[in-house]
Ligand SMILES: Nc1ncnc2c1ncn2[C@@H]1O[C@H](COP(=O)(O)OP(=O)(O)O)[C@@H](O)[C@H]1O
């Protein structure tokens with residue numbers, strides 16, 4: 001029998017499936033505070049509902065799954081967390097109860113950020129969302145880029161007006177299996193551009209908290225470009241699981257990406273990975289040629305320096321821009337090479353999220369600092 005490693009333990013626990021949702025416990029984010037040592041495994045089972053029918057049986061099912069892979073000599077210590085604090089519950093602003101929070105029912109909130117505008121942040125956020133939905137996850141995408149919302153165009157839903165249900169909660173618009181919401185649906189663009197920081201933050205908070213997302217595995221957030229006060233405050237408003245940084249290969253862009261990573265570190269949000277966009281150009285008639293127009297290997301070096309995964313390198317291709325303008329994200333073309341790169345990026349992201357979740361403490365309080 002092999003010795004357990006962090007990822008082989010997670011793989012074994014992926015075989016334990018909650019009969020109610022049909023999803024495995026790693027995917028559900030139930031495995032927390034995982035510690036793996038030679039001959040022993042320890043973790044906390046974290047359930048958002050202690051009366052869940054599988055709650056009583058889950059520890060034994062986990063032990064069994066680990067014994068099947070690593071043998072019965074492995075010492076397994078499972079503790080269930082009785083203080084079931086869900087994502088988004090028990091939020092406080094400056095130590096005072098902040099009431100309902102946007103995270104209820106949402107397993108992972110992931111921000112997509114960039115140091116600069118125009119590097120492909122919305123393109124990555126949109127395609128990532130569709131790609132995760134294609135893999136069977138329940139996905140939402142919220143565009144809080146109040147100054148330049150582009151999700152309505154990229155999904156071809158510019159004319160959509162989200163409805164409100166009988167409880168006065170906003171119902172997202174659905175397209176390609178993704179629940180969408182954009183500031184662009186609700187806010188007059190002419191007015192939004194003169195909003196100041198605190199207005200943006202309170203609008204974002206209300207926007208997320210008043211939306212009927214239902215159960216989501218992932219909520220992807222398209223942030224405004226940059227690393228200023230507005231971005232920092234939004235990031236602190238929402239209980240994020242992690243962030244993806246998009247950069248182009250130029251040195252100036254990488255310098256800004258580095259600032260993005262520093263911003264998330266400052267608020268203790270893990271950076272799950274870097275995506276290099278417009279990494280190279282391949283002419284359609286010479287698809288095997290790669291021209292590194294903006295320099296080669298910059299994002300890879302940055303990822304190594306910062307010790308975060310490089311999730312993928314996306315080529316500069318006309319079809320990405322055309323599909324974005326047509327409202328059909330490129331991943332909807334499952335045959336395209338770029339679609340395949342996106343599939344690889346989203347798989348890497350899922351792995352990175354699950355590994356981060358498994359080391360997180362089961363019970364955590366999310367402290368929100370009041371915006372400026
Ligand atoms: N890899 C790419 N190849 C070709 N065009 C791209 C690529 N990535 C983004 N674009 C285009 O560049 C423009 C800016 O991208 P966008 O995602 O809106 O950037 P951001 O959200 O960072 O401002 C859009 O027109 C988009 O279609």
Ligand SMILES: [Mg+2]
Nearest residue numbers: 121122145150
């Ligand atoms: Mg954008």
